[in-house]
Amino acid sequence: MIAMDVTDAPDQRRYEARIDGELAGIAEYRASERIVTFIHTEVMPGFEGKGVGSALVRGALDDVRAHGRKVRAVCPFVKGYIEKHPDEYGDLLV
Structure with missing residues (x-):
């Protein structure tokens, strides 16, 4: 398993995954006070x-939950992930 840091970069409206400090993937979103709408997820070349x-x-998703928000999954990858893990994340959907 690769050690990866996932952090929110609210100024860029995205979550970032970094491996050894290098940007490996992003999950772009739009956020309101209560809902985070995921619009695009991308894994950088070389990390697929x-x-x-x-x-x-x-x-x-864990971060969204920790902040008491809900999720709108416009991004097909995020939607598919939640559908594959309904017991863990299904309750987050708006």
């Missing part, structure tokens, strides 16, 4: 197939 997207979305 290493679980970056799933770890990024999991970290982002």
Whole structure:
């Protein structure tokens, strides 16, 4: 398993996944006070197939939950991830 940091970059309206400080993936969003709408997820070239997207979305969803917000999944990847993990994240959907 690769050590990865997932952090919110609110000034850029995205969550970022970094491996050894290098940007490995992003999950872009629009946020209101109560809802985070995920619009696009992208894994950078060279990091595909290493679980970056799933770890990024999991970290982002955990952060959304920690802040008492809900999720609108416009991004197909985020939507698919929640559908595959309904017991963990289904309650976050608006």
